[in-house]
Amino acid sequence: xxxxxxxxxxxxxxxxxxxxxxxxxxxxxxxxxxxxxxxxxxxxxxxxxxxxxxxxxxxxxxxxxxxxxxxxxxxxxxxxxxxxxxxxxxxxxxxxxxxxxxxxxxxxxxxxxxxxxxxxxxxxxxxxxxxxxxxxxxxxxxxxxxxxxxxxxxxxxxxxxxxxxxxxxxxxxxxxxxxxxxxxxxxxxxxxxxxxxxxxxxxxxxxxxxxxxxxxxxxxxxxxxxxxxxxxxxxxxxxxxxxxxxxxxxxxxxxxxxxxxxxxxxxxxxxxxxxxxxxxxxxxxxxxxxxxxxxxxxxxxxxxxxxxxxxxxxxxxxxxxxxxxxxxxxxxxxx
Amino acid sequence: xxxxxxxxxxxxxxxxxxxxxxxxxxxxxxxxxxxxxxxxxxxxxxxxxxxxxxxxxxxxxxxxxxxxxxxxxxxxxxxxxxxxxxxxxxxxxxxxxxxxxxxxxxxxxxxxxxxxxxxxxxxxxxxxxxxxxxxxxxxxxxxxxxxxxxxxxxxxxxxxxxxxxxxxxxxxxxxxxxxxxxxxxxxxxxxxxxxxxxxxxxxxxxxxxxxxxxxxxxxxxxxxxxxxxxxxxxxxxxxxxxxxxxxxxxxxxxxxxxxxxxxxxxxxxxxxxxxxxxxxxxxxxx
Numbered sequence: 001x002x003x004x005x006x007x008x009x010x011x012x013x014x015x016x017x018x019x020x021x022x023x024x025x026x027x028x029x030x031x032x033x034x035x036x037x038x039x040x041x042x043x044x045x046x047x048x049x050x051x052x053x054x055x056x057x058x059x060x061x062x063x064x065x066x067x068x069x070x071x072x073x074x075x076x077x078x079x080x081x082x083x084x085x086x087x088x089x090x091x092x093x094x095x096x097x098x099x100x101x102x103x104x105x106x107x108x109x110x111x112x113x114x115x116x117x118x119x120x121x122x123x124x125x126x127x128x129x130x131x132x133x134x135x136x137x138x139x140x141x142x143x144x145x146x147x148x149x150x151x152x153x154x155x156x157x158x159x160x161x162x163x164x165x166x167x168x169x170x171x172x173x174x175x176x177x178x179x180x181x182x183x184x185x186x187x188x189x190x191x192x193x194x195x196x197x198x199x200x201x202x203x204x205x206x207x208x209x210x211x212x213x214x215x216x217x218x219x220x221x222x223x224x225x226x227x228x229x230x231x232x233x234x235x236x237x238x239x240x241x242x243x244x245x246x247x248x249x250x251x252x253x254x255x256x257x258x259x260x261x262x263x264x265x266x267x268x269x270x271x272x273x274x275x276x277x278x279x280x281x282x283x284x285x286x287x288x289x290x291x292x293x294x295x296x297x298x299x300x301x302x303x304x305x306x307x308x309x310x311x312x313x314x315x316x317x318x319x320x321x322x323x324x325x326x327x328x329x330x331x332x333x334x335x
Numbered sequence: 336x337x338x339x340x341x342x343x344x345x346x347x348x349x350x351x352x353x354x355x356x357x358x359x360x361x362x363x364x365x366x367x368x369x370x371x372x373x374x375x376x377x378x379x380x381x382x383x384x385x386x387x388x389x390x391x392x393x394x395x396x397x398x399x400x401x402x403x404x405x406x407x408x409x410x411x412x413x414x415x416x417x418x419x420x421x422x423x424x425x426x427x428x429x430x431x432x433x434x435x436x437x438x439x440x441x442x443x444x445x446x447x448x449x450x451x452x453x454x455x456x457x458x459x460x461x462x463x464x465x466x467x468x469x470x471x472x473x474x475x476x477x478x479x480x481x482x483x484x485x486x487x488x489x490x491x492x493x494x495x496x497x498x499x500x501x502x503x504x505x506x507x508x509x510x511x512x513x514x515x516x517x518x519x520x521x522x523x524x525x526x527x528x529x530x531x532x533x534x535x536x537x538x539x540x541x542x543x544x545x546x547x548x549x550x551x552x553x554x555x556x557x558x559x560x561x562x563x564x565x566x567x568x569x570x571x572x573x574x575x576x577x578x579x580x581x582x583x584x585x586x587x588x589x590x591x592x593x594x595x596x597x598x599x600x601x602x603x604x605x606x607x608x609x610x611x612x613x614x615x616x617x618x619x620x621x
Contacts, residue, residue, distance in 0.1 A: 042469030
């Protein structure tokens with residue numbers, strides 16, 4: 001990525017300002033090294049040791065370095081938690097992205113003027129800002145047995161004659177946890193997609209209209225391909241968030257019934273901070289997740305970098321054509 | 336043939352408009368309904384909730400429910416103040432130092448500038464939660480468990496915020512004006528504080544809202560670090576509501592939840608315009 005060198009910032013009367021660049025990054029770097037890099041390395045190390053027990057602070061390396069990793073990978077609860085994490089994410093993400101796309105399609109229609117569009121957006125996004133812990137407990141109470149509001153509704157409507165114990169049913173619990181995630185996040189995804197579609201060059205839509213494309217055709221052939229990067233970005237960031245899912249499964253039903261809604265984060269928490277305090281096992285599980293997340297985030301990294309480079313190339317071409325000054329290119333590169 | 340071709344799309348549009356409004360209104364109701372039930376039931380007695388869990392109108396047991404909570408030493412004010420201290424501290428650290436780091440990336444030419452930016456982008460997506468065990472052990476060794484600084488200081492290194500600030504700063508900051516401030520004798524740090532910060536205010540406000548909310552809502556890290564009751568944040572206190580002593584106190588649980596949600600709802604409705612715009616901006620700037 002080529003940077004525009006602006007001379008006044010660089011040197012005035014022979015004074016080099018480069019040192020300020022380094023200086024102003026020091027707080028960030030120091031804190032990052034202390035609070036991010038070191039804990040990461042430390043977690044990795046603990047994963048190879050025998051550190052467990054609430055009061056134990058000394059540890060030694062295991063003779064078989066990967067014993068914790070093997071134990072975790074063959075641990076039935078970990079496997080179940082991993083599968084649950086993916087299941088919960090998939091059954092929340094598929095309806096979420098579909099609804100978000102539908103809303104994006106509706107809210108960006110060029111001929112359609114939606115009344116109260118702003119109000120609707122505010123409503124859709126609202127659940128996202130509320131503490132997930134509160135939301136989880138609230139839903140636990142709403143789906144309460146035998147006196148919860150949902151059971152009340154089901155009985156009043158005559159759909160059930162007796163209260164249903166949602167917390168005892170594995171699939172009901174799974175569906176509710178996924179629903180909470182869906183309910184909290186579809187508004188966010190919809191807003192991201194709407195602004196993505198609004199960012200597409202309007203000339204594309206105009207020429208499609210002139211060519212007589214229907215709204216459906218325009219959506220599938222023009223809109224979707226144009227926001228492909230944003231879609232992939234949404235998918236991966238949501239997946240990374242989903243892999244860290246903790247508050248809702250932990251507090252809705254404490255991972256239950258019988259680990260049916262336990263996620264990897266709930267598993268790690270329970271391993272490390274309850275019962276036998278198996279920090280070493282929890283660290284091994286954490287590092288496995290760390291590697292998966294690092295791979296996923298490197299995909300995001302390359303996507304974003306590619307986007308920059310293509311944006312930069314486009315600008316360079318445009319600049320060359322119109323003979324625009326470098327200052328404009330610098331401005332454009334930021335968007 | 337031509338007649339139907341003209342009327343059909345019109346009819347279809349009308350129909351799909353109807354579907355659009357029905358779906359949107361349903362979604363809006365879905366967003367409000369849980370909170371509505373929560374606020375109404377916060378004013379109702381356990382007996383009333385047991386008889387009918389849903390009521391259109393509030394009752395008169397608000398004070399009663401509040402007393403039940405205080406008897407169980409559920410002091411919402413403690414959680415509120417603790418959360419406020421941690422979230423404000425983390426927000427100040429995150430926006431100030433991220434802007435400073437972005438300034439270093441935009442205003443100066445230094446050899447490691449590009450590698451440093453690449454590094455920021457690379458670590459941006461990695462969540463702190465996956466390395467929580469090492470973090471906890473480290474804090475324990477330093478004697479910093481139950482110390483709010485353990486939750487505030489890490490905010491100084493917020494890669495995503497730096498990224499956002501840089502994107503905003505690139506077109507907004509005029510290096511020529513920096514240079515003329517320099518000629519007037521201002522030091523680099525002064526230029527940052529009295530010239531760059533005011534320019535960056537819109538971006539700082541956006542990022543402040545999101546940092547504050549995500550810090551306020553965080554449960555995992557505070558829960559492992561803050562083990563003393565008097566240090567509990569709002570989400571930690573909410574997590575206690577699953578305990579057995581609240582099993583039969585329906586009204587009180589709703590009230591406790593309402594107290595944890597109300598501040599956020601107020602902030603949200605006051606700032607919703609900026610918040611929605613901030614979310615949208617996030618995608619455009621990526």
